[in-house]
Amino acid sequence: MKADAVFEGGGVKGIGLVGALTVAEEEGYDEWVNVAGTSAGAIVASLLAAGYDSSELEDLIMDLDYTKFRDKGIIDRIPYLGPLLSLLREKGVYEGSYLHDWLTEKLDNKGVSTFSDLKTEYEEDKYKYGLRVIAANISGRTMLVLPQDITDLRENPDDLSVAKAVRMSMSIPGFFEPVVRNDSFIVDGGLLSNFPVWLFDGNDEPSWPTFGFKLIEKEGSISGVFSYAKEIFFTMMEAHDERHQEKSQRVRTIGIDSCGIKTTDFNLDEKDRRKLFRSGRKAARKFFDAWDFEEYKKTYRK
Numbered sequence: 101m102k103a104d105a106v107f108e109g110g111g112v113k114g115i116g117l118v119g120a121l122t123v124a125e126e127e128g129y130d131e132w133v134n135v136a137g138t139s140a141g142a143i144v145a146s147l148l149a150a151g152y153d154s155s156e157l158e159d160l161i162m163d164l165d166y167t168k169f170r171d172k173g174i175i176d177r178i179p180y181l182g183p184l185l186s187l188l189r190e191k192g193v194y195e196g197s198y199l200h201d202w203l204t205e206k207l208d209n210k211g212v213s214t215f216s217d218l219k220t221e222y223e224e225d226k227y228k229y230g231l232r233v234i235a236a237n238i239s240g241r242t243m244l245v246l247p248q249d250i251t252d253l254r255e256n257p258d259d260l261s262v263a264k265a266v267r268m269s270m271s272i273p274g275f276f277e278p279v280v281r282n283d284s285f286i287v288d289g290g291l292l293s294n295f296p297v298w299l300f301d302g303n304d305e306p307s308w309p310t311f312g313f314k315l316i317e318k319e320g321s322i323s324g325v326f327s328y329a330k331e332i333f334f335t336m337m338e339a340h341d342e343r344h345q346e347k348s349q350r351v352r353t354i355g356i357d358s359c360g361i362k363t364t365d366f367n368l369d370e371k372d373r374r375k376l377f378r379s380g381r382k383a384a385r386k387f388f389d390a391w392d393f394e395e396y397k398k399t400y401r402k
Contacts, residue, residue, distance in 0.1 A: 102308040103129040105148070108295040109139025109288065110315040111272070111363030115161050115373055116356040117144050117313045119380025120387075122154040124311065124354075127388045133220075133308065136232035136299050138289040140363075141313070142269040143203065146262055149218055149231035150210040160206065162373060166366040171198040191285070192277030196267055199276075204263040215247040215265070216258040226300070229257070234289030234296055235268040238278075243292040244268075245299070253282045275364060297349050305401050309393050312353035313380075348400040352391075356383040 103124070107117050121144070130153070137145030147157055171194055212218060218230045225248060226232075233246040240252065246265040247257035268279045268286040279286040297312035357379045361372055368376075 101128045102131045102133050104134040104300045104308065104310040105132055105136075105145070106295065106297045106299055106310065106312050107135070107137035107141030107144045108312070108314045109137070109141045109269070109290045110317075110358065111140050112166055112365055112368055113315045113358045113361055113363060113376060114140030114144055115376040116315055116358060116380035116383075117141060118154060118157045118161050119377035120313050120354050120356055120384035121148070121380070122158060123381050123384035123388060125154045129311070132230075134227060134230060134232070134300050134310075136234070136296060137269070138234040138294050138296065139270050139272070142233045142266045142289070144313075146203065146231055146233070146266050147206060150207050150212040150262075152206075152210065158377070162370075162377075164202070166368065168198045168202075169194070169196075169366050171195045192271070192274060194276050196271065196276040196279075199270060200263050200267045203266055204261075207262055212262055214258060215260050215262060218262065219258075231262065232299055233262075233265045233269050234293055235265070235271075235286050236289050236291040237284050237286055238291075239284040243289065244286065245296075250281075253284055255281070272364070297353060305397055309396065310352060312349065314353050314355050315358045316355045317358050351396060351400070354380075354384050354387045356380045 105121075105124075107114075110116075117140070132148055135145040135148050137143070144157065147160070152160070207213065215229050215231070220227055220230050222228060229247055232248075235244040235246060236242075237244050237252070242249075242252065244250070244252065246268070247260045250257050250260050250265075264279070269289045270276060271278050271287040273287050273291070276288075295312065295314055297310065297314075300310050359372070359375050359379050361368060361376060365372075
């Protein structure tokens with residue numbers, strides 16, 4: 101069956117998204133027409149758009165060495181002062197090159213390089229590509245829905261690298277260096293919309309459902325200045341979408357407990373990976389036990 105999917109960002113917690121996805125495909129939703137994501141959700145969405153199924157994604161995320169995401173440049177390796185100097189000069193502690201190279205390889209295995217490889221049969225602009233990626237242009241103070249909005253930076257959407265777009269969306273401020281394109285600084289799309297479940301909505305009654313895959317975070321604890329700054333950032337990422345999420349959006353959203361695991365817990369072990377994956381499956385099973393597409397259309401989209 102056909103469906104669209106929107107995946108929320110959340111760093112390593114994205115493992116839970118894949119767990120939920122396995123249940124969706126078991127329920128028969130195995131033809132993903134349009135997919136979108138922010139940050140870690142953009143990774144899952146891009147691989148899904150390239151042709152990976154949920155079982156292949158499970159293998160990828162379980163085998164991935166997440167510690168390599170913390171890749172350091174020359175400045176970062178300076179004892180004691182390296183991270184601070186990198187933050188001041190490069191505006192991020194980690195390079196983000198490992199993530200980009202890893203994703204480039206995985207997409208290439210499916211014959212996907214640029215967004216031209218993901219063009220659809222639809223003429224309407226927002227359905228022109230099978231993948232949408234959310235990023236934030238802090239130089240222009242605007243949200244970028246890629247690839248179409250790359251025209252704001254005087255670039256051709258067809259020519260935009262899919263891996264580079266995801267790298268933009270994954271640029272957690274202060275953690276990863278931002279991506280600079282035509283003098284514009286591009287960072288994590290979660291700053292403006294971490295969960296754009298509305299992205300594929302139109303005015304007509306939908307022919308197939310859009311499912312939201314959302315990570316539910318428990319309240320953060322504040323124990324010092326660094327945790328204080330971190331909680332400010334994640335509040336910014338979460339609060340906007342929560343405030344504007346109507347009931348019609350909540351009823352099509354799979355809420356996945358993130359099990360207390362934080363976005364940048366890149367040292368998580370096999371036990372925690374499995375815990376997140378099972379949490380995603382549990383949430384999706386509960387959702388699909390109650391889901392009725394015809395009832396959804398009757399109530400919210402007629």
